[in-house]
Amino acid sequence: MRAQAEALRDDIVAIRRDIHQHPELGYRETRTAQRVIAQLVALGLPYRGGIAGTGVVAELKKGEGPTVIIRADMDALPIQEDTDLPYASTTPGVMHACGHDTHVAMGLGAARLLLDADFAGTVRFVFQPAEEGCYNDPNGWSGGQRMVKEGVHVGASAAIALHQVPVIPTGRISIRDGAVMAASDEVEIIVHGRAAHAGVSPQAGIDAIVIAAQLVTTLQTVVARNVGPTDTAVVSIGTIQGGSATNIVAESVRLTGTIRTLNMDTRAHVHARIAAICEHTAAMHGTTIDCRIANGYPVTMNDAGVSAVARDAARRVLGDGALLDLPPLMGGEDFSFTAQAVPSCFALLGTQGAERSPYSLHSPKMIVDEAALPLGAAWLAQTALDLLAHFATQR
Known part of the structure; x- marks a missing residue:
C-alpha cells in the first residue's frame, strides 16, 4: 500500500497545496467542498453534499459487508499565515494552521488507493466542516457534532x-487505546460588585476586581487539590475584563477560561468544584457570581479493538519502528462525537521534516513535511481494509 501511495504523491500534494492556498473557516468551506466533490466525481464515487452545512459524504461500496468511516476535517483558522511558502494562503487572516488541508488530501488519497483494492463492504468518506468550533451554528454545534446528529x-x-x-518526525505515528485528546470546555464567570468611590468611600462598594483576583487564585486549587496525582486536568483563566476608572470600585468583572479533562468523572467533578467555588466566594463577599460552564468536545476515546487493528496496519505500512507511545494530548478534537457513536481510532501522524521546524499546531509559521502525506493516505487505506476484514469475521 505504501508503494502505491508514493506513486500518488504528486497528486496528493497538489490537492493539499490548492486547498492550502484557499483556506476557509468553519461552515464556509464551499470552495473546499467543491474541490472535494470534483475529485470524487473523477473517481466515479457517489456523494452527497450539503451535509452539516458544507460537508461531503461519499461511499465506495464493493459487495456486501461492514462499513468503515474515514473522516477528514476541512476548516482553517483565523490566523494570518507567516511562512513565505510559494503556496501560502491567499486569503487575508485565514490559514490552514492546523493542517486540515493535509487531512482532506490524505482522505482523497485513501479513496484513490481503495478504488482498486479488493474488499467486501463499504468505505464511507466523511469530509467534515467546522472542527475548530461552532462558529455561527444555531445550535452551537461543531461540524463533527452536527454530522453525528445528522446520522453520518x-x-x-x-x-x-x-x-x-x-x-513529530515524519514516518512516526501514535495510536493509543483509551483517551487520546481531552474534553474541552469553556467557563464564563461574571462577578457582580457594587460601584463606589475608590478613594473616598471604598467601604461602600463591593470590589469585583478583588473578588475576581481571589477567584483566579482559588480556581488553581481545583486541579492541585481536587484531581488525583495520577489523573490529568487543566483549569486556565484566559481573559479578565472589568473596571471603568482608576478611582471607581469595579462593579463587575468577567472572566473566561478553558477546562480540559481526560475522563467523564473528572470532568463532572471539576465542573462542580468550579461552580461551588464561585458560589461560596460570592457568599463570603455578600454578592453574586454567575458561573456558566459550556460543554464543548468530549474526551476523544479510542476503542481498543479498532486501535489494535490500526497499529498492525501502521506496522505494515510504516514499519515496525514507526509506532510511538505518546500520552494523551490536552487539546480538544470533535472526532470525539464520532468516537462516542461508533468504535473508533484517532491517530497522530508525524509531519516534521528533516529541517525540524519547531512550530506546532495553530502557529502562523507552521510547516508540514509533505512527504508524510502519502504515508497518511496509505495508513488510512490499509486500516480501512483491515477493519473491513476484521468485522467481516464477526458478522
Whole structure:
C-alpha cells in the first residue's frame, strides 16, 4: 500500500497545496467542498453534499459487508499565515494552521488507493466542516457534532481519522487505546460588585476586581487539590475584563477560561468544584457570581479493538519502528462525537521534516513535511481494509 501511495504523491500534494492556498473557516468551506466533490466525481464515487452545512459524504461500496468511516476535517483558522511558502494562503487572516488541508488530501488519497483494492463492504468518506468550533451554528454545534446528529455514522462498524503533528518526525505515528485528546470546555464567570468611590468611600462598594483576583487564585486549587496525582486536568483563566476608572470600585468583572479533562468523572467533578467555588466566594463577599460552564468536545476515546487493528496496519505500512507511545494530548478534537457513536481510532501522524521546524499546531509559521502525506493516505487505506476484514469475521 505504501508503494502505491508514493506513486500518488504528486497528486496528493497538489490537492493539499490548492486547498492550502484557499483556506476557509468553519461552515464556509464551499470552495473546499467543491474541490472535494470534483475529485470524487473523477473517481466515479457517489456523494452527497450539503451535509452539516458544507460537508461531503461519499461511499465506495464493493459487495456486501461492514462499513468503515474515514473522516477528514476541512476548516482553517483565523490566523494570518507567516511562512513565505510559494503556496501560502491567499486569503487575508485565514490559514490552514492546523493542517486540515493535509487531512482532506490524505482522505482523497485513501479513496484513490481503495478504488482498486479488493474488499467486501463499504468505505464511507466523511469530509467534515467546522472542527475548530461552532462558529455561527444555531445550535452551537461543531461540524463533527452536527454530522453525528445528522446520522453520518449510522450503519458503520468503525471509524478512523488522523491528525498531522508537525513536531513529530515524519514516518512516526501514535495510536493509543483509551483517551487520546481531552474534553474541552469553556467557563464564563461574571462577578457582580457594587460601584463606589475608590478613594473616598471604598467601604461602600463591593470590589469585583478583588473578588475576581481571589477567584483566579482559588480556581488553581481545583486541579492541585481536587484531581488525583495520577489523573490529568487543566483549569486556565484566559481573559479578565472589568473596571471603568482608576478611582471607581469595579462593579463587575468577567472572566473566561478553558477546562480540559481526560475522563467523564473528572470532568463532572471539576465542573462542580468550579461552580461551588464561585458560589461560596460570592457568599463570603455578600454578592453574586454567575458561573456558566459550556460543554464543548468530549474526551476523544479510542476503542481498543479498532486501535489494535490500526497499529498492525501502521506496522505494515510504516514499519515496525514507526509506532510511538505518546500520552494523551490536552487539546480538544470533535472526532470525539464520532468516537462516542461508533468504535473508533484517532491517530497522530508525524509531519516534521528533516529541517525540524519547531512550530506546532495553530502557529502562523507552521510547516508540514509533505512527504508524510502519502504515508497518511496509505495508513488510512490499509486500516480501512483491515477493519473491513476484521468485522467481516464477526458478522
